[in-house]
Amino acid sequence: MKRFFQLSFLFLLPLAGAFSYPDYFVSLRDAVYAQELSADGLAPLYREALGKARESLVGEGLYIMLSRCEYMMGRAYQYEERKNEAAARYEEGISWAEKALKEGESSTGWQMLAENISQSCAVKPVSYALANGLKVERYAKNALKLDPRNAAALYMVAARWVFAPSPFNNYKKGAQMMEDIITQGSMEQDDRFNVYSAIGYAYLQQKKYAEARPWLLKSLEVYPANKYVRGLLEKS
Secondary structure, three states, rough: OOOHHHHHHHHHHOOOHHHOOOOHHHHHHHHHHHOOOOOOHHHHHHHHHHHHHHHHOOOOHHHHHHHHHHHHHHHHHOOOOOOOHHHHHHHHHHHHHHHHHHHHHHHHHHOOOHHHHHHHHHHHHHHHHHHOOOOOOOHHHHHHHHHEEEEHHHHHHHHHHOOOEEEEEEEEHHHHHHHHHHHHHOOOOHHHHHHHHHHHHHHHOOOOHHHHHHHHHHHHHOOOOOOOHHHHHOOO
């Protein structure tokens, strides 16, 4: 279950710090991170977000928002280990991101493609991860070429050093890269949670409990009810 919040928390950046998400998406996003509702309980928020996106957006903007919504619902299913349902949502998210990129390259388009593939690697067979895993960092770097302050893309590049299995991780390097995002990235609320919790996790894996705890507590200031971080705190 912890992979739900490990691989990503990888998502949702504002455009150059100036973009504001519509309320219907914020409600869905924050409910997913709060982890107070089940996936079935989140479904009405998901359907409402899809409907309002279709009513208010067109073209590339619509496709990116639909990709975001699918990604969020996928994460809700993934946390409950409903892998097939999560995979279906990520597949839709990939499809919408690809459609957005056909309209024109954008940092958010590449970001959403990378994020949905990243989580698909966690819920699909190992063969999928072997075939597609390397695309995540490549697409994240495509996003950064278009917007160097894309916090979600910066996170994906750093996350491999924090969450990869031994011997492929480097907790010290990963934690420093995550800290750099705080000054280098345009962070939304979920980006702050993702970065802070990843730093805490990296210190925790090194058994540096005194260093881990402040970062984990900092992440809970963003989403106080989050069960994943509360579980990490019990280990610190």
